[in-house]
Amino acid sequence: xxxxxxxxxxxxxxxxxxxxxxxxxxxxxxxxxxxxxxxxxxxxxxxxxxxxxxxxxxxxxxxxxxxxxxxxxxxxxxxxxxxxxxxxxxxxxxxxxxxxxxxxxxxxxxxxxx
Amino acid sequence: xxxxxxxxxxxxxxxxxxxxxxxxxxxxxxxxxxxxxxxxxxxxxxxxxxxxxxxxxxxxxxxxxxxxxxxxxxxxxxxxxxxxxxxxxxxxxxxxxxxxxxxxxxxxxxxxxxx
Numbered sequence: 001x002x003x004x005x006x007x008x009x010x011x012x013x014x015x016x017x018x019x020x021x022x023x024x025x026x027x028x029x030x031x032x033x034x035x036x037x038x039x040x041x042x043x044x045x046x047x048x049x050x051x052x053x054x055x056x057x058x059x060x061x062x063x064x065x066x067x068x069x070x071x072x073x074x075x076x077x078x079x080x081x082x083x084x085x086x087x088x089x090x091x092x093x094x095x096x097x098x099x100x101x102x103x104x105x106x107x108x109x110x111x112x113x114x
Numbered sequence: 115x116x117x118x119x120x121x122x123x124x125x126x127x128x129x130x131x132x133x134x135x136x137x138x139x140x141x142x143x144x145x146x147x148x149x150x151x152x153x154x155x156x157x158x159x160x161x162x163x164x165x166x167x168x169x170x171x172x173x174x175x176x177x178x179x180x181x182x183x184x185x186x187x188x189x190x191x192x193x194x195x196x197x198x199x200x201x202x203x204x205x206x207x208x209x210x211x212x213x214x215x216x217x218x219x220x221x222x223x224x225x226x227x228x229x
Contacts, residue, residue, distance in 0.1 A: 043219045097215060101147045105159035
């Protein structure tokens with residue numbers, strides 16, 4: 001089956017620093033990937049849609065300059081949280097589109113900002 | 115905008131019993147997909163089952179089946195012969211066809227299977 005990886009699985013950083021999270025499709029090419037945020041005991045909220053070779057499409061209320069998304073290849077999308085603050089602490093999950101109606105999810109990245 | 119509602123925040127079931135999780139959704143569109151995802155304690159999202167709205171036949175995957183009532187905009191998940199490994203958060207999700215392929219999730223139901 002399709003496998004999506006995320007790196008790192010956990011990251012702790014100081015307030016004001018930037019953190020990059022990688023999402024890779026390991027055995028298939030993904031022209032479209034999605035980034036979600038999940039707060040404790042809550043549902044997944046879509047942050048942005050990442051398209052290979054073009055700019056990401058952000059959901060309403062998501063700061064483009066704070067959450068930088070780059071989809072430079074058919075197997076890699078990155079999410080950079082710039083100037084992170086404690087309120088950015090969350091669980092970030094990516095998914096990769098396999099077919100029109102199928103997305104496979106990465107294992108998630110827990111970000112803690114001190 | 116589409117919305118997905120899961121009215122049961124938590125449920126529990128005895129091992130080997132059957133449990134049904136509820137989901138309703140709201141849309142004015144006619145063509146869409148519905149999904150149930152499972153998120154165990156590892157937090158890895160796992161697709162349990164999918165249903166195309168144009169299909170009247172309810173989807174089935176081994177012990178998992180759905181009751182899709184399009185007119186009522188209802189999409190419940192039945193888990194038969196519950197196993198301890200079924201303990202997880204279950205999310206109902208909606209996706210329009212021919213669009214942005216965005217998934218809209220419900221708030222989830224925490225299912226606990228007791229031995």
